[in-house]
Amino acid sequence: MCTVCGCNETEEHGHSHDHTHKNGHHHHHYGEGEAGLHIAGMDQKNIVQVEMDILSKNNGYAAENRSFFSKKGILALNLVSSPGSGKTSILETSLTVLKDKISLKVIEGDQQTTQDADRINKTGVQALQVNTGKGCHLDAHMIGHTFDALNIEEDSLLFIENVGNLVCPAAFDLGEYCKVVILSVTEGEDKPLKYPDMFAASDLMLLNKVDLLPHLNFDVEKCINFARQVNPKIQILQTSATSGEGMDKWYSWLKAQMSSVIALKDN
């Protein structure tokens, strides 16, 4: 996961530089220790401790957000993907279709600029931009701070577009109902295997830009099998934000999730 650490660079490391190679393949795997990652100058126990501290604080804020959402019957979705898969385009198309029927709000996460929030605001739906600066993901604390400005209504739908990054947002619970991962066909069918955490953490995968399939050697079935290998329960819809293909199934999925959130609303 993504560890934000400012120290320990001076610590001597006690391991030798002999690496063992499982399966007989010659590659270096830095994810086989207790922490699942390597940071030069930090031992595995320290990394685990820093991660636990960061994540447990985040989880506290996420629990507060989740309770706020469930009391008000708000379906909060955390949209995650690599940069450019089409998160904002899917939102622009969806909001235009849904805005007369459903109360909607959007939180836009990017390192810099208000471009995505500006695009969303043009649809007539209110969006609030959160810039993370050097940060590579939204955290639950940032989400809690948007509530005053957004005034999210009861029985409504809140889209949270995370920072384009297929790795770090997987580890940070925002208090959402679920994560929706967007993968576009121009990224290659192997992404669920290479970045498994995000696909394991998501309930739904939108395979986007399917209008481009005739121009590519992208094997849809193979990609779906890879995603199910990582997460056997993941639901998968094929969409195109530009042609509109598959978008009706996405809207039906949204409405079904909204109904269950409203039915389960804490009173």
Ligand SMILES: Nc1nc2c(ncn2[C@@H]2O[C@H](COP(=O)(O)OP(=O)(O)OP(=O)(O)O)[C@@H](O)[C@H]2O)c(=O)[nH]1
């Ligand atoms: N052909 C095609 N292009 C698409 C589709 N969806 C998005 N795009 C294009 O892909 C590019 C990136 O789209 P965005 O919606 O900005 O992607 P994003 O995931 O919001 O990007 P970041 O917020 O920067 O991570 C734009 O040029 C879109 O027009 C699609 O379904 N088909």
Ligand SMILES: [Zn+2]
């Ligand atoms: Zn990160």
Ligand SMILES: [Zn+2]
């Ligand atoms: Zn975007």
Ligand SMILES: [Zn+2]
């Ligand atoms: Zn914070």
